[in-house]
Amino acid sequence: MAKNHQTPESFQRSDMEKKLNEFMTKKFSKIDSISKTNQRKYIKTISRKTVDNIERWLSLKIPTELRNSIFEYIKNENWHEILESFNDEISYDTSHIRAKMTSSLSSRHILSDLQKLSTSSFPNNVIQGTSTFNQITLLGIAVGIANHAKKSGYKIIVIGFDNRVQSKLFATIVSDLFLSYGFKTNIFNNLCSTPELAFSVKKLNADLGIMITASHNDKRFN
Structure with missing residues (x-):
């Protein structure tokens, strides 16, 4: 930056x-x-x-x-x-x-x-920082995963997301980042469950799956 x-x-x-x-x-x-x-x-x-x-x-x-x-x-x-x-x-x-x-x-x-x-990704009067889940912190995390995946020789990735706030946006950001690293990226068109992502990783012979979800945690999380 x-x-x-x-x-x-x-x-x-x-x-x-x-x-x-x-x-x-x-x-x-x-x-x-x-x-x-x-x-x-x-x-x-x-x-x-x-x-x-x-x-x-x-x-x-x-x-x-x-x-x-x-x-x-x-x-x-x-x-x-x-x-x-x-x-x-x-x-x-x-x-x-x-x-x-x-x-x-x-x-x-x-x-x-x-x-x-x-x-809105960054709405007025909503504070977002290093401790919260947002586009900036997500990118930092995704870069680390992408670098590790690249060193490990991974080539194919599957990305899924649920109905949490901004989950689809986050999945798209991760997908774009991995594409820029040269990965073949498969992203769900619509929300999916974690088992569906796991099945897709196996079905597509992917090396890595990333699921954007907060699972059982309350609505504040992602």
């Missing part, structure tokens, strides 16, 4: 770390099972990592709508959503990769976010 180092004045690292520390300290104040020393260490680590991840994303040429949403959440001091969106990076977990698509707390806001995401 191209670099874009212009960041609005509303992002001040030291000020933001301080406010995140204050927010988490209040949250931890009622937990007696963790010592105050360990609480402070944890809070400091998470605050720093969150701000690091935000700075990294803002240094890239991310969509204007996403950039504006990040600054809007910072301006409004929506610290819970900011922490949930940037306190970590998505990682491979046993047999799958999953993450929330929205960091909102209330059912009303969750539904509102999902409705916006169903009509």
Whole structure:
């Protein structure tokens, strides 16, 4: 991605770390099972990592709508959503990769976010970050899988998707990426189940199958 180092004045690292520390300290104040020393260490680590991840994303040429949403959440001091969106990076977990698509707390806001995401990739007023499942984090994951598949000599891939929000879009993004790597890519025209994908991998003599699904996890996930 191209670099874009212009960041609005509303992002001040030291000020933001301080406010995140204050927010988490209040949250931890009622937990007696963790010592105050360990609480402070944890809070400091998470605050720093969150701000690091935000700075990294803002240094890239991310969509204007996403950039504006990040600054809007910072301006409004929506610290819970900011922490949930940037306190970590998505990682491979046993047999799958999953993450929330929205960091909102209330059912009303969750539904509102999902409705916006169903009509726009990067809607205004929906924060997406390194900890959430979105096009940017998906591409990072897909590149890693594609590189591994290429080194392993894989040639044919099958991609399926379910009825989750943006699942078809995500499947198309993955398909386009693998095509650019030179793979023969087969993608379902319509939503399918995981067993159908598994059957197709065998039927088409494919080397790899990717299913875009959050399985049994709730509506926030993909």
